Amino acid sequence: GQNIDQPTEMTATEGAIVQINCTYQTSGFNGLFWYQQHAGEAPTFLSYNVLDGLEEKGRFSSFLSRSKGYSYLLLKELQMKDSASYLCAPEDTDKLIFGTGTRLQVFP
């Protein structure tokens, strides 16, 4: 079967660092995407990992361990605008399988 597990909600303080974990089980696996979705808006692409290791892009970094079926998204220097849902999406053949997402609230 296919299963994606990530925390439902997280809170953090402006300027802090937060790590959002994702574990997955899929029948096929090509890579893993992270998307950001603000309330009432469409998801937007954040990162893509196909190899094991850390991919850094500005304040956001994403890590993948294929053998463990595990990924995390690291957000540094949190800003109020980072309050959003973060969607973990493993790629299975030519489709993405989305988790329910982690709703992050950033407080001043």
Add this chain to the structure above:
Amino acid sequence: DAGITQSPRHKVTETGTPVTLRCHQTENHRYMYWYRQDPGHGLRLIHYSYGVKDTDKGEVSDGYSVSRSKTEDFLLTLESATSSQTSVYFCAIAGRDPSYEQYFGPGTRLTVT
């Protein structure tokens, strides 16, 4: 921003009526997808297309059909709408290699009364 639009953006319809949602892209991307998003379920794939006239079912395809007669348009039809199909529907597109990121349209909020 990727050139992807959805129409209508909002629709209210009655149970039992047919409804068609349209997704239009100007990127000439091969892959197109229809998702629905509901609280507690996240994004779920309804149908997708990997080329003109080439479509396949997703996780929640029952009650939905699709058509793609041109590269730029992907239509989602609810043959007889039910209240359980009240949702936000997103279209997405992806380039030649499906490992490229998917770009999402703005969404259509459908309410079935």
